[in-house]
Amino acid sequence: HSLQYKINKPVTMMWTLIITILSMSGSGMGWTYQYSNKTMNWTEAREWCWTNNYTDMVAIQNNQENDYLVSILLDRTKAPYYWIGIRKINGSWTWIGTNGTWAPNESWAPNEPNDKLNDEFCVEIYVNKANKDNHGKWNDDKCSKEKHPVCYKEQCNKTSCNGRGRCLETINNFTCVCESGFEGNRCKTVVTCGEPIPPHHGRIMNCSGPHGKTSFNSSCTFRCLEGFNLSGSPEVRCNSSGLWDAKEPICAALECKPFFVPDGVVNCSGANLTVNTTCQLSCVAGILLASPEVSCTVNGVWTEVWTEVWADDIWRRVRVLSGWRPVCASNNISISTSHYGLYIEPSYDFCLATPWVSQGK
Known part of the structure; x- marks a missing residue:
């Protein structure tokens, strides 16, 4: 601790003792x-504090601070003693500098x-x-005395905790109560999460x-490669405890819907109908009203299927839409646009089939 003496000369000379407490840490x-x-x-005492650029009359928060203050104040053998910054407001003892109400009986x-x-x-x-019973104790008195x-x-200010926490004055020091997500000396350290996988x-x-x-x-965002579907949260955020708020997602291979060929055979390149799986279609007997091979695309749908059917007394190339069902038909099958829902687009020389195909006459 260092003691400095300051001379104050408003009208008459008086001595003011300044006690400066330096941080030991x-x-x-x-x-x-x-x-x-x-x-x-x-009241004059409080104004005197303000005039001398001090925050306010002394505020005491606990017994340790009370004892420390008494140890550094000049010992008085008799009254008057020292005003402190607590007074009765609306029936309660209140520290005017902090609005605290600490005033235990002891x-x-x-x-x-x-x-x-x-x-009082x-x-x-x-x-x-010399008065051991009263030394360091409080007494209520008239404010006019x-x-x-x-x-x-x-010593706390806006920068003490780097704007990331609440500054608390303590003896010989101050401490920072950091906001969520910050820690360390003066809340300088930002909580970090591990690198996401x-x-x-995907990526x-x-x-x-x-x-x-x-x-x-x-936050980190994820995306799956073509042919894979993201399962889980597409975004994770680092929380104040240093953990991501969700698990990293997984990328599951897209699958096309299964199908079967009545009176036919389907042979696929894999047990799961995932992207790039190819299937060979054939009939036990009759004509296959579909392409002999289809593939599962990166969008999770089968490739468009083209076939030729006899419609309106002419062979026409027909595109089977998604949701199609291959059919094995007899060799003498014919399809009527009026009866089975085929229709001709004006600008094309082929017909579009509905998602179903029925056996004709």
């Missing part, structure tokens, strides 16, 4: 306290607070080592965020 300064040898009423001197004449709304702290002011200056048959399209590609609040 190197992470920043703690509170700075100041008191004056001049006495004044409670902090008061014996038989205090007593509010003798119903006008301010508080002094006894600093008198004159005592020594004790002020404090906060690209799915098999990570993009990872981005305000603090880095795989840090808190960043």
Whole structure:
């Protein structure tokens, strides 16, 4: 600790003792306290703190701070003692600098607070080592009485925790209560998630965020290769606990719908009807009203099937639409557009078949 003496000369010379508390950890300064040898009423004491660019009258948050403050204040062998920044507001003892209400019974001197004449709304702290019973204890008193002011200056500011946490003043230091997603000294460190794993048959399209590609609040998007369908969330986000909010998705191979050929045979290149699977179609007897081979496309549908049918007394090339069903027909089959739903597009010389094909006459 370092002690500095400051001379203040408004009208008459007075000595002001400034007690500066330096941080021992190197992470920043703690509170700075100041008191004056001049006495004044409670309201004047508060104004004196403001005039000297201090935050407010001293605020005490716990017994440790109370004991520490008493240890650094000048010992007084008799009254007056020191005003502190707590007073009764709407029936409750309130620290005016912090709006705190910490005022345990053990902090008061014996038989205090007593509010003798119903006008003792301010508080002094006894600093008198000779009086062991009252040393460091509080006493309620009239706000109009004159005592020594004790002020404090906060070292917390907007940059103390890098805008990522709440700064708390402590003895010889300050601490940061970091917001979710931040940690470390002064909340400088951003929580990070592990590198996401690209799915098999897929890839990570993009990872981005305000603090880095795989840090808190960043997100990664996934996409599957052609012929594969994404199963799971297409996007994952890094949460404040350092975990992705969902598992990486998987890329499942697209499958075409199974089919069968009545009175026919289907031989496919794989047990699963996935992309690029080819199937050979044949009939046990009769004519196959379909192409002899079809393939499962990357869109999960079978290749378009062309065949030739006898319609309206002429052979026509027919395209079978998706959802088709191959048919084995007798050798003398004929198909009528009026009876079986075939129709001719004006600009083409072939007919389009409906998704079904029925046996003709």
